[in-house]
Every structure is written in structure tokens, then in C-alpha cells.
Amino acid sequence: MMKTNKISNHWSQYWKTGQLTSLPQDFQKNYTGEIQQQWTQVFNNLNKNSHILDVCTGNCAIALLSASRSKIQNKNFKITAIDAADINRKSIEKRFPDQISNLNKIQLISNCKVEDIELANNEFDLITSQYGIEYCHWEKAAQQVHRLLKTKGNFVMIAHSGSTEIIKTMKVEKSDYEFLKTIEIFQCFDDYCCQSINYAEFIKQLKTKQKLVIKRFNNQPSELMRALLLATDGILFMQRNILEANKIELIKMQQQYHHAHQRLNDLFRVTQAINNNPNWHEVFIQSNLRLIEKRNIFQNGIYQTGTFFKFIKS
Numbered sequence: 001m002m003k004t005n006k007i008s009n010h011w012s013q014y015w016k017t018g019q020l021t022s023l024p025q026d027f028q029k030n031y032t033g034e035i036q037q038q039w040t041q042v043f044n045n046l047n048k049n050s051h052i053l054d055v056c057t058g059n060c061a062i063a064l065l066s067a068s069r070s071k072i073q074n075k076n077f078k079i080t081a082i083d084a085a086d087i088n089r090k091s092i093e094k095r096f097p098d099q100i101s102n103l104n105k106i107q108l109i110s111n112c113k114v115e116d117i118e119l120a121n122n123e124f125d126l127i128t129s130q131y132g133i134e135y136c137h138w139e140k141a142a143q144q145v146h147r148l149l150k151t152k153g154n155f156v157m158i159a160h161s162g163s164t165e166i167i168k169t170m171k172v173e174k175s176d177y178e179f180l181k182t183i184e185i186f187q188c189f190d191d192y193c194c195q196s197i198n199y200a201e202f203i204k205q206l207k208t209k210q211k212l213v214i215k216r217f218n219n220q221p222s223e224l225m226r227a228l229l230l231a232t233d234g235i236l237f238m239q240r241n242i243l244e245a246n247k248i249e250l251i252k253m254q255q256q257y258h259h260a261h262q263r264l265n266d267l268f269r270v271t272q273a274i275n276n277n278p279n280w281h282e283v284f285i286q287s288n289l290r291l292i293e294k295r296n297i298f299q300n301g302i303y304q305t306g307t308f309f310k311f312i313k314s
């Protein structure tokens with residue numbers, strides 16, 4: 001039996017969209033480029049019938065890549081994928097029907113934290129993590145990885161880099177979200193949807209709040225603010241009867257911003273923890289894994305998107 005976990009509600013909501021990765025602005029489907037190449041190499045080096053566990057799997061991006069390699073190379077991998085969030089196969093299938101056969105090869109365990117996995121000892125030839133295990137309690141997760149791996153098994157992760165540049169960018173985005181919170185732009189959505197204010201009052205308030213956004217971001221609106229201004233323009237120009245009939249969309253939009261803010265806070269917390277502890281990966285060494293490879297990953301050879309680590313259980 002697995003313990004359930006409901007702390008990752010914002011991740012659960014995100015994965016319901018069916019996106020395969022947590023970076024939809026960079027990857028429309030699954031990971032491509034350098035990240036995909038690294039994983040292809042890892043799966044190519046595995047023997048037939050290997051057991052793979054992908055932790056913090058989200059919508060199974062890396063597990064799906066392994067299923068695809070297994071099919072291409074006729075390797076019959078046995079693949080398990082786990083995440084603390086609520087992961088729904090149907091959402092993935094709906095958005096990516098071409099992935100159904102790969103998805104059928106994966107045993108998916110959702111609502112389960114890495115720290116609480118109760119699978120048997122010495123079960124896996126390979127444990128993988130893509131922007132994942134660094135979100136967990138590091139020491140407990142490292143002990144689990146050691147326990148679950150077979151002797152000579154590998155743990156491979158591509159982790160966030162903790163780069164100071166990324167932290168700077170995230171700070172800007174965080175202050176954008178905090179500004180939206182301060183001006184309570186979404187409060188009028190709520191008030192209108194639960195009929196505390198009427199249509200005319202809603203439009204008046206939205207116009208006022210939109211002006212505040214324009215005033216603050218006059219010359220250089222961020223991507224986030226540009227998207228919000230476009231969306232609010234769409235609402236202000238919508239015919240009244242259409243808007244009234246689609247109030248539910250306003251609530252959805254408000255929730256999307258709220259969850260995106262929470263995901264950003266999560267990412268910020270993790271990136272900053274890595275920045276403060278650049279040798280954080282040593283928790284795996286302290287759990288008796290041996291580090292055999294560590295290098296930076298660059299997307300399109302330009303910006304550092306993560307750090308690749310390979311460990312072995314000797």
C-alpha cells in the first residue's frame with residue numbers, strides 16, 4: 001500500500017491539461033534536443049527486460065521516452081512511474097493519442113511521494129528523474145533510491161541547475177504575480193461569478209485594474225503580463241450575453257494563474273535551495289551511491305537547462 005499525498009494540488013491541476021512536460025513554452029510535446037538525446041543514450045545502454053522506475057514523473061515524459069526506446073529496440077523494459085500528484089492517463093491520452101501504446105507499457109502510481117514508496121528492495125536496474133527528485137526531501141529520497149536499486153543499478157537524473165541567472169528571471173516573474181495579487185485583479189472575477197457584483201460593475205473594475213497593469217508595465221510587459229493583457233482585452237470586448245454564458249471560463253482562468261504562481265514558487269524554492277547548496281547531489285553519495293558522471297546540459301548549445309548526474313549502486 002502507498003500513502004496518499006494531497007500536497008501537490010497545483011501540480012495535479014497542471015497535469016490535467018495533458019501537457020507532457022512542465023515546460024510547455026519550450027516543449028510542445030515531449031522533451032527534444034539535448035535532453036532527449038541524453039535519455040536516449042541512457043536507455044540504449046540498458047539490457048533487455050530491464051526494470052525502470054521514473055520518479056516525480058509528472059505526465060510520464062521520461063517513462064514515455066523509455067517505452068518508445070523499448071519498442072524501437074525490442075527491449076521489453078518493465079516501466080514504473082510515480083508522482084505525488086494526481087496523474088490521470090486519460091488526460092495524456094486525450095491530448096496525445098499517439099502515445100497510447102507507449103502509455104500502456106507503463107505502470108503508473110500517482111498520489112505517492114518518493115519518500116513513501118513501498119515497492120520491494122533491489123527491484124530496479126535504472127531509476128530516472130527529470131526535474132524531479134530535487135523537489136523531494138533530499139536525504140529521504142536518496143535513501144529510497146539506494147534501497148530500490150539493484151546492485152550495479154544506475155540512478156540518472158537531469159536536475160535544475162540552480163543558476164543565479166535563472167533565479168534572477170524567476171524573481172521578476174514572482175514579483176509580477178505578487179503585483180497581480182496586490183491589485184486583486186482576480187477578485188472581480190470571483191465577485192462577478194458569484195453575483196456579488198453585476199456586469200457593469202465587473203467591466204468597470206476590470207478596466208481599472210487593467211489600467212494599473214498597463215501603467216506599471218507600460219514599455220516592457222513580461223510574457224506573463226502580455227498574455228494577461230490580451231486575455232483581459234478579450235473579456236472587455238466580449239458581448240455581454242457570451243460572457244454571461246461563459247462565467248466558468250473566468251473561474252478557470254483565475255485558477256490557472258493561481259496554480260502557475262504556486263508552481264513558480266515551487267520551482268523558485270528548489271532552484272534557490274540548489275543555488276545555496278551546489279553540492280546537494282552529495283546526499284546520494286552519502287546514501288552509498290557512487291557518482292560516475294556529472295555535466296551541464298545546454299539546450300540548443302546555448303543556455304544551461306540542467307545538470308546531468310549518473311550514479312551506480314556498487
Ligand SMILES: C[S@@+](CC[C@H](N)C(=O)[O-])C[C@H]1O[C@@H](n2cnc3c(N)ncnc32)[C@H](O)[C@@H]1O
Nearest residue numbers: 011021022056057058084085113114130135136
Ligand atoms: C517539475 S515537475 C517534473 C515532472 C516530469 N519529470 C517532467 O520532466 O515533466 C516536478 C514533479 O515532481 C512531483 N513531486 C514533487 N514532490 C514530490 C515528491 N516528494 N514525491 C513525488 N513526486 C513529487 C510534482 O508533483 C511534479 O509532478
